[in-house]
Amino acid sequence: MAVADLPSAELAVLSRRRPRSAGPVLAGAFLALLAVAMIAPELLAPGSPDATSTADILRPPSADHLFGTDQNGRDIYRRIVYGARDSVFVGLAATALALVAGVLVGAFAALAGRAADSAAMRLVEVLLAVPGMVTALLVAAALGPGSGTVVLAIAVIGVPPYARIVRGQILRLRGSGFVEAAVAQGLGPVRVAWRHMIPNALPPVLLLGTIGTGAAIGASAALSFLGLGPRPPDPQWGAMLQQGQDYFAVAWWTATVPGVVLTLTVLSVTTVGQYLQRRFEGRVPG
């Protein structure tokens, strides 16, 4: 949950000045594979992810079962592939939702006058005052378990950072020399916003969103782990981890495989996000 709780300026710092490496390429390749799994899982893993086999309970990884089988004799590889859609999509949807809401709240706070600003920022502070995980649990309790719940819960805790960065960007840009120069040439507020404010305010927000997606995927798995995600038997990495934990002592692969896949996913998304940020900063000088 750590990244979701970060203020934006610090998040930007986290991705500056990294040495060049093969990381982004590997991360990109992994994400491409993941995209295939989300769109057409049958290409990577023929067969049903829910097919049980009492003869193959808790089998270790082998040629037949690449990642072994679980307590119901289901093929873990197949479940990982089929679980990608739910596990990753939830993070993407939550981030998109949080981003849109955050941009609206932040822009409203910055542009709609002092009273609106202080009201919106108080709301953001209330959201910050309750730890993200607690908020997520509350949303989950109010809506009942399920994928939609997880999306909404993670979106709610994601709003404050976006709202803050957008508000800060707009305030900074409004006092900037080039906005003053545009005003001096007789440009109205709408055109100033369209030409200077939005193009300059948005990229850092979108990049923050990329990095935030990684955190959201991790958070969604955590909620599933706590039993608030989609109900079994739908494959979902967090839920697989939770079930696997009980059999960990006798069958290490049950929890290890979903854990490693999840970590690689979050790391890849973060790495690509940071890479894009670096590229972006390099392309626009100044």
Next chain:
Amino acid sequence: MSAVLTVRDLTVSFDSGRRRVDAVRGVSFALEAGRCLAIVGESGSGKSVTARALLGLAGDGSTVRASTMELDGTDLTRLRPRQWQRLRGRVIGLIPQAALVALDPLRTVGREVAEPLRLHRTVPASGVGDRVIGLLGAAGVPAPDVRVRQRPGELSGGLRQRVLIASAIACDPRVVIADEPTTALDVTVQAQILELLAGLRRTGTAMLLISHDLAVVARLADEVVVMRGGRVVERGPTRRVLGTPEHEYTRMLLDAVPGAGRPPPLPDAAARPVVLRAEGLVKTYRLPGRDGSLRAVDDVSLTLRAGETLGVVGESGSGKSTLARLVTAMTAPDAGRVELLGGRWHDLGERERRGRRREIQTVYQDPLSSFDPRHTVGRILRHALEAAGDRSRTVGDLLELVGLDPELSRRHPSRLSGGQQQRVAIARAVAVRPRVVVCDEPVSALDVSVAAQVLRLLTDLQREHGLAYLFISHHLGVIREMSHRVLVMKDGRVVESGATDEVLDAPRHPYTASLLASLPALPPREPSTGGVRSAQPLSTS
């Protein structure tokens, strides 16, 4: 007398992975006790890198080589980091430019001055406190026992410079390097600091002065080394080099010092239409933290006629820039009125004013921050032409108008030099065909030779387009060269105004007189060498 500092064939190069840059190439000089040697040059000349190399602080990725580099009997070419530390502050000190953060803003002045004393243990720990107060007193800091507990942010620029001097001389070093020690200071303060540095020299300290300012060099240095592109182009006694310069670059530098030229005469000035009129302008800012307020602009009136330049001169905090924001309607006055082209201006609604904003434009000191970082030069100028609805001119025309290569339109402004950036800013201002241009310190951040070219461009544009300039500067030389009339501002008020030559040659207000008296002067040029220019004192700050 033998030299305390000898440098022979100093070369400093920087390796940034992809390419190597030679910042200093084969520089030699010697410095004796009680003498002052100045290295002058424009940005990129290598003068500051030379100074840093002598402190072992040339920076990451630098390679320093020299056939001789000797300080007070110590060979500097083969020192280890620890040996450098023992020399710095004790045998060789640095007086940097008094930028806001040249002193650690989080520590008290006392701790900053005490740092070299504690590091080198030149006085017993029990005596450090008294010594610090003594040093601050000697550096001309009033009430040193109170100031020791303050932080740099609470001090003026002049006081910060005094603290930096106190800290540099705390351990009585044999050599002091003064790197632009008066840059960015107001002229009156600059004069005091120069006096202090001159006194320091008389105590026997050898001084290496790094400066871009020939008048400061003339005031302090016995000898001058002129650098350009990492090489020494001319050297000799100060009077000789500044009086009868041999190298054309030195001559060009001297010619570029503003103050000798005069604006083109303005025929029948009184008959010209008034384009900008301000009456009784007042602007008050509430001071943060305390319950006080500051009258940044206090009852200021002015008139500006078509084709005329009205200079506004004053030191920092005099309200010059607030005045600029008031007349451009970027901020509203608390009292008073502004008329533009004879019509209402300050009290128009923003919606109405928007249609007329093009008539008054601003050229800022820092052009880069006035450009959208995402836009190219071409896009910036195209927007300006669109704003004016001007289809008759192209971006290329505008660039040619300000003397730039049309090819530059594809570049981002941050990839241009400071002079080029300012030309783009001027092109953008004139693109919308304004009647009035407010120039707010337009050449303060530029090297003298570049500044001279930009000033010439402004004069040409004025002649061709009949522009009226409200020309704001702290620099009396620039003001004299550009303005037909001048306002002298102090603490938000106009203390004196009138025709430029009358005000600057025969000031009536004591403040104007003290400004003029504070200016360091260049020595007279001998007519046989330069030929063109008169030998009257040139002013600069």
Next chain:
Amino acid sequence: MRRASARLGHALLVLWGALTLTFLALHLGRGSVVDAIVGNNTQVTDEVRDRIAREHGLGEPLWWQYLSYLGRLLRADLGTSYQLNMPVRDAIAAQLPPTLQLMGAATGIAVLTTLAVAVATTRRPSWIRGPVTLLEVAGVALPQFWLAILLLTVFSFGLHWFPAFGDGPASLVLPAVALAVPMAGVLSQILRDGLERALEQPFATTARARGQGERGVLLRHALRHALPPVVTLFGLLLGGMIGGTVVVERVFSRPGVGVLLLNAVTGKDIPVVLGVVALTAAGYVTLNALVDLLYPVLDPRLRAAGPAPAVPGLRVEG
């Protein structure tokens, strides 16, 4: 004095907002509270259900329940747990010590690691920084519950270095590390960035020119400049750490406020949830007030700061 009372009022406002939102979320959410209290027991008659509802005031209109809750709160009465049959205050008081121990240990580990790693890797060649940075990024990216499981498996079940469960100091190590890793991963990056930027400032050059060594410049000058953002972030991340305890306590089967909250949320034990939210929000608000107080100590310049001038015509007054 006026600033202090404004601060307090602001803090109470945030606290009230947090409680109100929580109250609404729980009451307007799906499922009846009485069902949750009764649980799976199908033998319960309607009579009993009515009595339960009356006992907890659940039959009253929502606004009345809300106001009476706030009224009791003013008398420091957090109510009685539906599930545990004990006052919420006692329930929380019983679970608080292990959680505080855990967070205290985790904070200590995170702060020490941050300082050590950042100071040791500032301005070092990339073959030192590269791997360390990778570890930091991985520490942030690693889902915390997975990290906890990993630690438990490797160091407890595998190597038997630390006990998996129990309440001795040794059993605190792994859960504390699991909580500390994400925090340290973020903070050390921020601290190093701040240190490196401070070391490029002119005052650092001035100090070097006085004979101060690199280590001295770093510790005596740069560190203080780099700390303020770290302190702010620390305040915010502590909030995240409270959330982290839910997961870590669950994985390590430790008692604590996190598990108390988890069970209360799933069981619709509204008084307990509200009590925990009040506690964490109050903790957050207090902590950030402390951070604000610490700022002027770290940076005396903050006592005076002017507003940036705005450009006219771009503010839509509302």
